[in-house]
Amino acid sequence: MDAPKGVDAPAGTIMSVACDGSEVATIESTGGFRFSPNTATISVNDVIKFENAAEHSIVPSGANADSGFVVGFGATACLKFTAAGTFAFRCNPHTSMTGTITVN
Secondary structure (H helix, E strand, O other): OOOOOOOOOOOOOEEEEOOOOOOOEEEEEOOOOOEEOOEEEEOOOOEEEEEEOOOOEEEEEOOOOOOOOOEOOOOEEEEEEOOOEEEEEEEEOOOOOEEEEEEO
16 A cells, blocks of 8 residues: 555655554554654554544644645554654644654
């Protein structure tokens, strides 16, 4: 699959995949103006599960914010990171509510 719309990464470095229980980390947005956890460090080809129960969207941030994913209210998305790098995300519209995924 291609990178989902909104990922802070070059095309093809993040893939939307089925959530199957093999995810190495889960990042939740449940309200309270924070992500839990707000950082994760993973290896290339690992999968992160995003669960969004808050009333806003989780969107990428940074220089390439228009190139990847959006996780809307009530949605769950699993993303496989296929290249090393740092991938920032935030709440939309709360720009101070941020998180980072580091891929080694």
